[in-house]
Every structure is written in structure tokens, then in C-alpha cells.
Amino acid sequence: MATEVPAEDYDIVVFENKFPSLQQDLPEVTEKDPKFFKHGKAQGICEVVLFTSDHDGIMSEKPLSRYIKLVKVWRDRYQELGAKNFINYVFIFENKGEEVGVTLHHPHGQIYAYPFIPPIIEQELNSSKEHLEKEGECLFCKTLKEEKEDGRRIIISNDSFTALVPFFSCYTYEVHIYTNKHIPSFNDFSEKEEIDLAVILKTILMKFDNLFGFILPYIMAIHQQPTNGTGKEYSHFHIEFYPPYRTKDKLKYLAGSELGVGVFINNSLSEEKAQELRNTPPEGVV
Amino acid sequence: MQIHKEKIKKEDGRYLIYYTFTDTKEEKEGRDVRTEMESHPEAMDNNSHSSTEQDL
Numbered sequence: 013m014a015t016e017v018p019a020e021d022y023d024i025v026v027f028e029n030k031f032p033s034l035q036q037d038l039p040e041v042t043e044k045d046p047k048f049f050k051h052g053k054a055q056g057i058c059e060v061v062l063f064t065s066d067h068d069g070i071m072s073e074k075p076l077s078r079y080i081k082l083v084k085v086w087r088d089r090y091q092e093l094g095a096k097n098f099i100n101y102v103f104i105f106e107n108k109g110e111e112v113g114v115t116l117h118h119p120h121g122q123i124y125a126y127p128f129i130p131p132i133i134e135q136e137l138n139s140s141k142e143h144l145e146k147e148g149e150c151l152f153c154k155t156l157k158e159e160k161e162d163g164r165r166i167i168i169s170n171d172s173f174t175a176l177v178p179f180f181s182c183y184t185y186e187v188h189i190y191t192n193k194h195i196p197s198f199n200d201f202s203e204k205e206e207i208d209l210a211v212i213l214k215t216i217l218m219k220f221d222n223l224f225g226f227i228l229p230y231i232m233a234i235h236q237q238p239t240n241g242t243g244k245e246y247s248h249f250h251i252e253f254y255p256p257y258r259t260k261d262k263l264k265y266l267a268g269s270e271l272g273v274g275v276f277i278n279n280s281l282s283e284e285k286a287q288e289l290r291n292t293p294p295e296g297v298v
Numbered sequence: 299m300q301i302h303k304e305k306i307k308k309e310d311g312r313y314l315i316y317y318t319f320t321d322t323k324e325e326k327e328g329r330d331v332r333t334e335m336e337s338h339p340e341a342m343d344n345n346s347h348s349s350t351e352q353d354l
Contacts, residue, residue: 016314017314018306018308018314019316022316023316023317023318023319024317025314025315025316025317026314026315026317027308027312027313027314027315028312028313028314030312077299080299081299081301081317081319084299084301084317084319085301085317088301088303088317
């Protein structure tokens, strides 16, 4: 990252993506009056977050303090980008490993600030809103309550967060981290919740890297409240991890059923995979 | 832990933000995250993988 960051040593750095999918200042679309295909400006902001100045660093080996700093930076970016009037959703994510197409190996993540609410988030929020209206409870609060009552799919938990392999997992080692209470976004985090999230994140990453004896690739997605102010009652902060490996030497591919008709085939049991992750060091609840 | 940021503009016009952090007085007196982790030493263990990552 020497070409991107002037300083050799730093703590955490955020910069605008050199090849952004979305940009702040764009010319108006010149084509007038579309007959059928609608189009608009790809307006937004794309940032890169460098988690450390250690180019070859392994995040699961980093101290807890690095995770706490990262959570604070994520929170700050969510707030600063979300305050812009043309941004409706701030999506914080990480693509990790060559298996998911990553060519930059320096520990880093990305942030896309969209002018709209992305479709998966919109569907998720609509479902949660519908459940709230029918049952009087946020869908995620209910899901977590059910998972806790059952217990078999829970990996670890602390005062503020619970990590589990969801009942409805699409990927073998899919892990979701939920806030224990209804917290819509980073805006609503206390300092203790920042630390508790850091503890859970570090523990899950250690488990991932100890699972097969190599650094487990994954896609990480942070879902939270849209920054246009909607959905506070039914947005529930959570993080989703999608590791592409289904065994030590087999990858999950999206094929006919998944891409052709949208039906995920998962030949593993969430309960067994949660048990496997529970037994992977570090064991127990941290 | 307090967060600080310094925003600069790069030669090509893109912004870059350096984030730095300072311990609060209370943390310096020992009630920092290390204390939090001391009761959970397993969370501080390192795994033993060597990096397979390549340079850019």
C-alpha cells in the first residue's frame, strides 16, 4: 500500500477507492426519457479501510485493541458517510482471500455508501417490518430468541453479542453475529458494546483460521439501519460471514440451483457445524 | 480509548484519513482492554499459521 498511503507507519487508514464503483461528483445522465430500461447516476462513495500498517499481518493474530480500534473506525465512517444527504445506506464489508477474488492481501475492508437501500437489505427490512407489525417484535430479536432457546447452533456469546450458525444457513460455515438487544446501528453502540463486539470478532476469526489450519477466506457483511433514518424499530445490527469452504479442500460453488432458481443447496447441518466451531480453539465463551 | 482523525487530500484529489487512538485516563490506570482480556486468556492466543500472503 506504499503507493496509496504516504506514511509508512500508521494505525488505521481510510481512503477513497482508486477504482470506485460509485462516485460523489458525476455529470447528469445525458440520455433523456428512457423508454424501458431505467438508468441513473452511479452516485455514492467507495472507501478502502486498512486494518493495520502490517502488510503481511494476520488479523486473527492481532491483539484485541486492534479490533476495538477497527470497530471505532467503522462506527465513525458509518456516521460521517451516513450524514451526507445523498447517502441512504452505508455498507461495511470485507472480501478476504483469493477464493473470493481478492488480489490485495494487505488486511483491509471496504465501505460502499449507496444512494439507495440495496436489495438484500431492503428485503430483510421489509420482512422484519412485516413481522413487527404482525407479532409486535423485530424479526431478528425473535430469531435470536429462538436460537438461544434451542442453543445448538450458538457458537459463542458475551454480554452484548451472540455468534451462531443460523438455522437457515446457505453456506457450511456461515456465521452471524447479532446484538443481544435491539440495537439498530453503530450509532446506538455503547463503549462496552464496542469492546464486546471486538472480543466476538477476534474469537470468530481465530476459530476460522484454526478450523482447517489455513487463513479462512470469507465475505463479511455488516447489516444495520439505513442512514436515511428509516427502520429504527426493525433494523437489528448484525454481521454475516460467508466462508466459501465447505470442507478443508472443497469450495462451495453457486451453480444451477443457486443461480438458476435461487435455491441454495447446503448438505451440512447447522447444528453440527456450530458444534465444530465451538470445539475449534479458542474453546468456550470469551 | 479516544479516536482522532486527520484528513488529507492526495495528489490525485482523493481524500485519505489517518486514524489514531489515545487511551483515556481511566484506561491508563489499568482498566483498559487488557484487563478485559486477562479474564479470558484464550482470546489472546495466537494461532500458529505462517502467512501465505504475497506482496502486491
